[in-house]
Amino acid sequence: MRVLVTGASGQLGQDVVTVLKHKGHTVMGCGRSELDITDAEQCKQAILSFQPDTIIHCAAYTAVDAAETDVDGAYLVNAIGSRNLAVAAEAVQAKIIYISTDYVFDGKGTVPYHEYDNTDPQGIYGKSKRAGEVLTQTLSSRYFIVRTSWVYGMHGNNFVKTMLKLGQEKPQLKVVDDQKGSPTYTVDLAEFLSELMLTEKYGVYHASNSGACTWYEFTQSIFAQAADVLGVSFQAKLEPCTTAEFPRPAPRPANSVMEHLSIRTNGFTDIRSWQEGLNAFLLEYQASMQSKTE
Template sequence: MKILILGHKGMLGSDLLLRLFAFHDVTGKDIEDFDIASQGACEEVIAETEPDIVINAAAYTNVDGCESDSDACFSVNAEGVKNIALACRQKRIKIVHFSTDYVFDGTRKTPYQEDDKCTPLNVYGKSKLAGEQYLKQFSDNFLLIRSAWLYGKNGKNFVKTIIEKARTEKLLKIVDDQVGAPTFTWDLAAAVQLLIEGQHTGIFHITNRGNCSWYEFAVKILKSACIPEVTVKPIKSDELERPARRPHYSVLTCRKFSETTGKVMRYWQVALDDYISKMGY
């Protein structure tokens, strides 16, 4: 298959490129290479490569930054998806697009399913939901994947931040009232490959197995990286006074993915150990 990855230099996009290039004809375009907010630019970049599949891994992911820059956030996460969907529809090209656990409000006590009601709490979540709605409206051949708490080799992420802070600070204060599923982008990319090669469509939730709070995640990171001399103190979200509200519980069930592919994602602890080993921490 001929695949075009938009946002191929990002944390997820770069792992998708590495996973897929050995098996398919893969081309990458970064968000810096074209104006995703322009329908004409999206049509041009897709026409240049004539792909069978477009994977949109481009996104505005600064959750707190979205609160003060909603125009830029919606232009990438919503209008950009609309433009890509319209360009692909003209040529009957399949779209793979990524969304987030933050489309949910976190009031449930059990994992969210693909068809649960979406009521985002922040601008970022609202922009991603708008992107989902545009995708459904303008494409009849799509794969929409919601994931959560991503970390990988490229770009900033929570794992890197905790390890960097631990080098200079002996006390880390981390929230313990937000629960989700940490997800290694390498594992997510492998799952996407399965769905693409199986020619599946629709909405899928994909994360590593299990769940934890950000506090528990931080404790495990330091343990895996063999940094025992740092104290991690649990705090509540209200103590941080961050611009964007976060859901208290945003765990996603991956049952549909497992039943569809016959594959089960690794536990988040195992994936994290693998990541830290690969990164040489």
């Protein structure tokens, strides 16, 4: 299959490209320098030239706090950029997979969100990503909306890497214990996307590693597993705290847990637990560190 990947230099995009190439697909990975998704004509020309069967749209404006003041910038990328890709995809009858977020919900619910629950984003980032969903659904006849959460992997900065570093440097770490969600290992998400794109089971999906935890519980597991896998000792004393103790410009959802209803009802195998995903990441991290020292 011919697959065009936007945001190919990003955290998820790099693993999507790697997984797809490993499976034998012909992949055109486009970072910002190769494809400006906010330029409709450039999108049209790139897609007409490559003639992809599928577009996996990983490019996004993800600076959650900056989006609160850079409203135009967030909508330009997340809404207008997604529209440009959806229109160009439809012109060549390509499938499009739009990567979305748990931030499209208000986070005030007490149970995991289903794919068909009403959305109610609270901040500009979530609102602009929801706008991208709506435009993709409206303009494409072959779309998958894939919402994910708490993403981390080998590429770029993320929570797991930060905690591994701070845990060895700081005497004390306060971590939020009143936000709950599902950590998602980029390789596991990329594997699911590679399976999804081969089907015509279009619609909205929630895709994260299975299970849920708070950021504090996630950090506890990071330290415990890293001590076992990497042989690292952490000096930091972990303490739970509230969201209110770390005020940020953009609101954070208290409940980010998303039910994998569509994965189950469409006959896919659910994504493994977040604990297993974390273990796989740490093994990949260890291998990467070893290769750098050899």
